[in-house]
Amino acid sequence: MEAGKQTHPELAGGFNADEQRVDWHDETLWWIRQKRDKAAHGIPEWELLRETASQIKNNVLSGLADYLENFEARALENGIKVHWAADAAAHNQIVYSILKEKEVTQLVKSKSMLTEECHLNTFLEEKGISVIDSDLGERIVQLAKEPPSHIVLPCIHKKKEEIGELFHEHLGTAAGESDPQVLTEAARQHLREVFLTSKAALTGVNFAIAETGEFVVCTNEGNADLGAHLADVHIASMGIEKIIPERAHLGVFLRLLTRSATGQPITTYSSHFKKPAPGQEIHLILVDNGRTEHMGREDFRASLKCIRCGACMNTCPVYRRSGGHSYHYTISGPIGAILAPNLDRKKYADLPFASTLCGSCSNVCPVKIDIHQQLYKWRQVIVQEGHADLAKKVSMKGMSLLLSSPNAYRIAGKSGRWLLRHAPFAMNNKFNPWYKQREMPSPPEQSFSEWYKKMKK
Amino acid sequence: MLAALRHNQPEHSVLPPLLYFPLAPAAELKEQFIRIATGIGSVVHTADTFEGALELLQKTLQPGQKVLSTLPELSSDGFIYPGKDQDPHIYADLDVAVFKPLVAVAENSALWITEEQLIVRALPFITQHIYMLVDVSVLVGDMHEASRITGLKSQEYGFGTYIAGPSKTADIEQSLVLGAHGPRSMTIFLYGSGT
């Protein structure tokens, strides 16, 4: 961990200072998990769909370079300008060059976790370009100067009263107004103006079809389309893993995506951009930013299959009770915890440990990423690379020695139950985190092994 | 970049077979389509014939509304007919836009429409209300069938989109609000018998 930066346990501890808020956060997300269950369980072939999507994505990973080449060739034929960005800096520079050439000073943006990953907004704002996030949730966190706390529901951590205050300050709504209907209408009016006056729009990409060179953007609000169709320049940023082979495969993913995400049967808009409209330009930026290296890690490459539905966050009992910001990475929750260490194992050493390994995430994942298994494997890598803290290292070594030797174990057991001294749940003092809110188990008269020995006599 | 990627890719993994599920009878598809569409906030009217649907459509329009249609059948009825290559900004005050989608999907009520029927891409998003005239014979059961049809080589388009219901958001405390940035309502006129 970096000095001075707070870890997941610390940030989660802060979040838990307000228990009512934790309950509210947990219940809101659990409600979405229930909607997901209802949608999924309503499709008899659900598990077959997941398996099929998983296999399609496995195929994509195994042939990604060829698919990308194909995709690029088709996209160029379609009149799309294709750019390659090796990393975040290159991506940001490409966006900036396009905007500069067109003398654009205002960019309207729909949801793109990739641009969050690249910290595009800060970069462009430093260059004097104003960036306006048009997804309502994203706009809210942008006004609050916060990162999104969830990839699908960016302001799920905010209460309507807090949003009302923000809107009062920035959009001029009445003081104390917190009705979602009224607030949404205010945002609609405000952003309409932005859509109508922006010469450039940036969108993310949900799926890119290698066969045809087109890309698909899914939104509920219609903000990606309004931005893209009203602008002279449409920039689309995509991670290289977003490829699917053919149009015919799209059905599988569109069936899974929103049912997994929110329990909806499909997003309101699933727009297929193949050719620029007359007089318009489409620039597509293919971003690597660590993905090629990630692909080389056999145990972890499956996380490149992710379609960003957020189902693992909604189901995660830890996420629901610690909030997205506690993960201190662009993508929070279980999937964030296995993606982040690909980029920086020291900075994100705490994230794979922010889980009980309960496995619910892997079960809801529409492309069957082995999320909880990867959390376990990242723990091994992080410890082996020396990012575990020293205290833990010492106690684990001691524990291991003791448990490898039956004699040492028995002697330790006799002299007052070694667990009382070694196990975290057994130290009866205020410095022990177990004891802070829990009693220790009471030591019995005799251990099982002692009972067994007596019985066998 | 691609050379490194090639080096790091796993061994070839085969594509699974495309999924296919038998089509339900037309009446069932129709019932499912209406149920799902209504469930996600669309209003559905049914009529026996296209003419009947048009009649219903005319009745739901309010006086003074700026109404656009890309259906040749409606071009003489005082509807605005958009021109190719028009600047979409001129439609900023559009009240109603009427379209005729190519495919309707029963499992999610999504309506597939391409640039050819839209003429100006921004129209279905910029309009305050959207009307869809849907022939029962374009109903398919699920997205596999829809993707198969839209995936046909004959289905050429520069832009195409599935639209399911009015634009919506639940970003504020998960309260569903219709009319986020796009249309505040979607009205579907479902007509024909599907035979």
Added chain:
Amino acid sequence: MPDIPLSLRIGLFVPCYVDQFYPGAAIATYQLLTKLGMDVTYPENQTCCGQPMANSGFEHLTDGCNSLFIDQFSEFDYIVSPSGSCVLHVKEHLKDKKQPELATGIRKKVYELVEFLVDIIGVQKLDASFPHKVGLHQSCHGQRGLMLSQMSELAAPFYSKPLQLLKLVKGLELVELSREDECCGFGGTFCVAEEAVSVKMGKDRLKDHLSHGATFITGSDMSCLMHMEGILKRDGSEVRVLHIAEILNAE
């Protein structure tokens, strides 16, 4: 009940913390298996499966535990343990470079008590009585790892091995839960490393059981129960936790 050869030898694997803190669960397991006609032995030099280290990222320190485990248990036809979590760890991670075939053998013959009773012995009848309102806690490793019951996330038919057994107990009234298989927040070292979230998860799980009237909470993993018991005791609650073996063995 299928015919079980009398010569079938069971090695009883008692996780370290059960041995030290919850001997009752292990005694009940021993007595239950014996009652069902098994030849049960507790190899006395066993210590631990190594899971506490491995789940903390120290799998490389578990070699000593692994070879000791193999020494202790190789000779048996089956290895049975009253802990889903430890069994899952052995099934998934037990390895030994010097004797790989023995390690693989053990991974195939180690069973959690409930799955052993249901899948191997095929228990249809129990002479047990427990006239109380009981909440069943589905421990994640047993449920999602060993698939002791259907997982709420999957679109698949319902089944539950622990429920199947609890239904054989006279007088037992099972309480319904709002969230049938949510994690309790124990999670090994998670319980101290992420103290705030761990305790909150435990409190929420308990609230579900308590609001539905449970006076006992049971499950097939003592570690989860220990965590919840810690919270119950701190709150001064009368509600008790009991390992499922103790209920199946209650007369």
